Amino acid sequence: MARKRMIQAMNEALHEEMERDPSIVLFGEDVKASLFGDTKGLWKRFGPERVRDTPICETLIAGMAVGAAAAGRRVICHMMFGNFVYTGMDAIANQAAKLRFMTNGQIKLPITFIAVSGGGRSAAAQHSDAIHPVLANLGGIKVVMPSSPADAKGLLKAAIRDDDPVFFLQAAGRGGEPGEVPADEYLVPLGEACVRRPGRDVTVVAIGSMVRPALKCAEALEGEGIEVEVIDPRTIVPLDLDTILGSVRKTGRLVVVDEARDTCSFASHIAALAAEHAFDALRAPIRRVTVPDCAIPFAPVLERAVLPSVERIEEAIRRTLKHGGRS
Amino acid sequence: MNAIATNLPREELLAMYERMLLIRLVEEQLARDCAAGKLPGPVHLYVGEEAIAVGVCRHLDDRDWITSTHRGHGHFLAKGGDPARMLAEIYGRASGICGGFGGSMHVADFSKGIIGANGVVGGGIALAAGAALAAQLDGDGRVAVAFFGDGAANQGVLAEALNVAALWKLPLVLVCENNGFSEFSPTATVTSGRIVERARPFGVPGIEVDGNDVLAVWQAAHVAVRRARAGEGPTLIEALTYRTRGHVEYEVTFLSEPYRDEAEVEAWKHKDPIPRLASYLFEHELAHPEELHAIEERVAQIVAEAVRFAENAPEPDPAGARGHMFANPR
Numbered sequence: 001m002a003r004k005r006m007i008q009a010m011n012e013a014l015h016e017e018m019e020r021d022p023s024i025v026l027f028g029e030d031v032k033a034s035l036f037g038d039t040k041g042l043w044k045r046f047g048p049e050r051v052r053d054t055p056i057c058e059t060l061i062a063g064m065a066v067g068a069a070a071a072g073r074r075v076i077c078h079m080m081f082g083n084f085v086y087t088g089m090d091a092i093a094n095q096a097a098k099l100r101f102m103t104n105g106q107i108k109l110p111i112t113f114i115a116v117s118g119g120g121r122s123a124a125a126q127h128s129d130a131i132h133p134v135l136a137n138l139g140g141i142k143v144v145m146p147s148s149p150a151d152a153k154g155l156l157k158a159a160i161r162d163d164d165p166v167f168f169l170q171a172a173g174r175g176g177e178p179g180e181v182p183a184d185e186y187l188v189p190l191g192e193a194c195v196r197r198p199g200r201d202v203t204v205v206a207i208g209s210m211v212r213p214a215l216k217c218a219e220a221l222e223g224e225g226i227e228v229e230v231i232d233p234r235t236i237v238p239l240d241l242d243t244i245l246g247s248v249r250k251t252g253r254l255v256v257v258d259e260a261r262d263t264c265s266f267a268s269h270i271a272a273l274a275a276e277h278a279f280d281a282l283r284a285p286i287r288r289v290t291v292p293d294c295a296i297p298f299a300p301v302l303e304r305a306v307l308p309s310v311e312r313i314e315e316a317i318r319r320t321l322k323h324g325g326r327s
Numbered sequence: 328m329n330a331i332a333t334n335l336p337r338e339e340l341l342a343m344y345e346r347m348l349l350i351r352l353v354e355e356q357l358a359r360d361c362a363a364g365k366l367p368g369p370v371h372l373y374v375g376e377e378a379i380a381v382g383v384c385r386h387l388d389d390r391d392w393i394t395s396t397h398r399g400h401g402h403f404l405a406k407g408g409d410p411a412r413m414l415a416e417i418y419g420r421a422s423g424i425c426g427g428f429g430g431s432m433h434v435a436d437f438s439k440g441i442i443g444a445n446g447v448v449g450g451g452i453a454l455a456a457g458a459a460l461a462a463q464l465d466g467d468g469r470v471a472v473a474f475f476g477d478g479a480a481n482q483g484v485l486a487e488a489l490n491v492a493a494l495w496k497l498p499l500v501l502v503c504e505n506n507g508f509s510e511f512s513p514t515a516t517v518t519s520g521r522i523v524e525r526a527r528p529f530g531v532p533g534i535e536v537d538g539n540d541v542l543a544v545w546q547a548a549h550v551a552v553r554r555a556r557a558g559e560g561p562t563l564i565e566a567l568t569y570r571t572r573g574h575v576e577y578e579v580t581f582l583s584e585p586y587r588d589e590a591e592v593e594a595w596k597h598k599d600p601i602p603r604l605a606s607y608l609f610e611h612e613l614a615h616p617e618e619l620h621a622i623e624e625r626v627a628q629i630v631a632e633a634v635r636f637a638e639n640a641p642e643p644d645p646a647g648a649r650g651h652m653f654a655n656p657r
């Protein structure tokens with residue numbers, strides 16, 4: 001074990017996987033210089049054949065990822081900021097998400113797209129979207145949203161080894177907080193949620209960067225004897241619904257925290273699934289803590305006002321506890 | 328040294344004749360099927376443009392990659408795809424090449440290097456560039472060819488691909504099939520300059536060629552494919568041709584007025600690449616009419632069998648409609 005930042009954990013995962021599998025090619029804009037640090041050192045280590053700086057042309061590079069994967073390569077394509085995924089969207093939505101399906105499973109497309117997603121750093125509206133609901137709705141794309149450095153490493157390695165297109169979304173708003181990362185090789189499988197903190201009174205499903213405020217909130221409420229169970233789905237496609245429903249059946253209350261805009265947020269989807277599958281167990285209306293349907297503002301005070309906060313999570317928890325008595 | 332098309336052995340010329348004819352007869356069948364209301368979705372026919380797919384694909388083998396367009400039957404067949412399984416696909420049958428999940432606009436066979444037709448205009452260009460990157464990394468002399476229309480040439484991705492392919496010397500051949508129309512808009516009304524000239528600022532050679540002359544296409548593709556295999560980088564070919572059928576079959580049912588002159592269509596029908604190759608063969612005493620007739624009978628037989636196969640193929644099981652979304656489903 002050693003304490004590392006998420007970016008360092010990702011960097012290790014990329015080094016280890018490129019070492020392990022010589023068929024991997026990685027490309028994107030400025031991956032050599034590495035704006036975020038996740039691809040640092042790769043060009044030096046693996047050379048200009050396998051690690052390539054591309055021009056600024058997301059339509060092409062996302063499409064090339066699909067073509068190279070279809071032609072037998074394992075591809076890592078760095079899209080920089082989540083908002084730039086929109087520029088490359090044809091290749092992602094029409095090609096990557098559909099080529100295998102349309103051709104009746106003739107091919108696999110082992111592509112890992114990496115992007116920073118979400119707000120919290122005053123990057124303003126065109127650099128702060130949480131893009132996961134859009135991606136999850138495409139159907140043919142897996143979506144990984146780690147909340148800790150250790151998970152980031154294990155999930156990124158699993159994503160790279162997966163034979164399908166996977167979006168690995170690194171949360172901008174998580175901050176650079178370090179965490180323990182195991183020294184030995186490990187993978188975190190896609191589709192397995194993690195119970196970050198057990199509790200009997202209310203289930204809080206927190207996605208990606210929202211895990212940290214959810215845990216803070218749970219700690220604060222502990223003093224009042226309120227037990228919050230915090231679930232981190234880790235991947236939203238595939239989604240470990242069993243773990244979520246199991247917890248809801250135990251607590252009877254559900255709060256979902258998601259950094260997406262409210263309309264069609266992933267929280268809405270989880271809420272719908274819980275209502276469909278665990279209605280009998282619910283003792284209070286499900287509450288969602290999301291971003292209002294606006295773009296992400298620039299000034300820190302404005303941005304803080306729209307992103308889910310510890311206070312808003314606490315308020316949602318308290319509102320669910322008003323219903324149905326305590327178990 | 329580049330080979331010269333006019334020196335090709337006659338077997339080679341007859342093979343090209345046969346392949347063009349196969350595409351033609353399959354598509355004439357599809358036109359009849361569509362008129363009879365037998366096809367579930369839209370079909371875009373390649374009639375009159377066969378020389379381009381055949382003249383290019385003659386230089387490729389199964390290990391080379393192609394990407395194609397919504398008008399993709401010709402590319403599929405020219406690259407060696409199975410006509411029976413293609414027809415079954417277009418009929419929406421289980422034994423279609425894509426199990427009925429793709430249809431006319433998505434016929435693909437990866438075992439033949441056919442990454443597939445594409446419903447997105449320009450969508451295949453980046454895929455071919457990616458396949459060319461994979462081929463370059465494999466280092467075994469494979470190439471990737473992107474077929475696309477004049478309409479697709481107006482998508483920004485063409486410039487993006489020219490830039491990267493030139494920078495990285497990718498083994499990529501970009502083949503623009505300029506058939507005079509971008510859907511219902513005459514090319515000149517939506518396209519400035521000459522498409523072939525778009526290669527020049529990137530330092531990429533551009534070759535303009537008569538797309539109805541299979542030997543001329545063969546010649547241009549010979550140069551481009553050799554260059555790509557030798558690691559010298561991409562080439563843009565603009566093949567000038569004409570779409571003698573509609574943009575999409577049954578377009579007359581929804582178009583309120585004609586978008587082109589019938590006389591123009593008739594004039595182009597006289598430049599049909601198939602009789603044109605036949606004339607060449609006769610003129611140079613490379614084939615007798617009976618030989619071509621025998622080829623015609625053989626191809627008609629293949630098509631009849633393909634149709635029988637496709638018509639008798641079972642429909643897909645709706646229980647499997649969710650298909651093969653993921654290779655590693657959870």
Ligand SMILES: Cc1ncc(C[n+]2csc(CCOP(=O)(O)OP(=O)(O)O)c2C)c(N)n1
Nearest residue numbers: 398446447448476477478479506508509510
């Ligand atoms: C991205 C995209 N835009 C629009 C369309 C609708 N559409 C289908 S074919 C076509 C015309 C394409 O023209 P061209 O590339 O010249 O090919 P051609 O049909 O002439 O073979 C259009 C506009 C589409 N399929 N994809």
